[in-house]
Amino acid sequence: MRWAGVYFDGETARPHNVEVEIGTGALGIFGRSGLIAHWGYDTLRRVPGTGREAGMIEVTPSFQSDERLQLEQSGAVKALRSAHPKVDKRPPANKSAIARALGWTGAAIGAMAFIVFVAIPALAPQIAAIIPQEREIELGEKVEELIARVGLISDVCTDAEGRAALDTMTAKLTDGLDLRIPIKVDVVKAPLINAIALPGGRVFIFAPLLKQADSADEVAGILGHEIGHVHISHPVAGMVRSSASAGVIGLFFGDFMGAGVMAGFAEQFMNASHTREAEREADAFAVERMAAANAATKGMADFFGRMREKHGEGGLFGGYMASHPSFSEREAMLIAASIGDEAEPILTDTEWKALRNICDSSESLKDGGETED
DSSP: OEEEEEEEOSSSSOOEEEEEEEOSSEEEEEETTEEEEEEETTTOEEOTTSOSSSSOEEEESOTTOOOEEEEOOHHHHHHHHHHOGGGGOOOOOOHHHHHHHHHHHHHHHHHHHHIIIIIHHHHHHHHHHHSOHHHHHHHHHHHHHHHHHTTSOOOBOOOHHHHHHHHHHHHHHHTTOOOSSOOEEEEEOOSEEOEEEETTTEEEEEHHHHHHOSSHHHHHHHHHHHHHHHHTTHHHHHHHHHHHHHHHHHHHHOGGGOHHHHHHHHHHHHHHHHHHHHHHHHHHHHHHHHHHTTOOSHHHHHHHHHHHHHHOTTTTSOGGGOSSOOHHHHHHHHHHTOOOTTOOOSSOHHHHHHHHTTTTTOTTOOSOOEEOO
């Protein structure tokens, strides 16, 4: 008995209406001109996902073939299963193929790890160094817009006397320094005790930090640290690392794996030690600039000591995930680098008072908040 079927030759997408003979040891496929194909049952199998119940079934002469045959009559499906009970059975796993697949997968993961953990961190500073200044400034403006949009910073504090004191401090810390990019420093209203440096020479001191500081020298040390980040190109190098890592991980895993989230986690792990090294470089730069300004580093050491007592060694994060050296390490380095008794306050008492109160008109300014630096 012959049954109606639809045959695909594996070379084109065109379906061919055929008649099928289901014999005891093989299946014959006939077209208008006669026999088209003769499939033995030793390798003939159901295509996964079809024909689990009575109804349409799709079979292939082997899983290495692109040929397909569809049978839609329930009688034909039953006849095929009766003649070939193993039609629904999957072939035994090809161990060599699995081994090859695992080998290629391991090689791909190894290549991705090398790119993300070795190549990108090594190349990021060199790439950052050749980015045109105007492009870096544009990048910094976009980052500033983003952090303002998420509420990390809001208004810039513009009290005239406080602004003048901040300019005086900045000028002393950058005096004689061959800046690779112009520095622009502002005090901004924010919910954190922190200071940050962005690409393009932008430095923000968060207003609550001024209220936590006991002296202008403490603030100067932190400002010198952030200027160091800018001068050494840490912010733009970090952006290069993050964007390149996200791109590579996205290529390997696709958006369905949450590439952005994975990249963020990889970035945190990958750059933990690198960022701590950048923080050490920025601390050393701050010490140099404080020395050049004949200001004392003890104030900055005192600030980290108080932060350690209040927030613990790692600030908001601890252990390996901490992006900065411990407060104790930074405090000890600054004490060891103390300039001595001949150092002078970087601002007068009047200037320090004006800077500390630069945002006093803000209702959002509080002594609380968290520290992230």
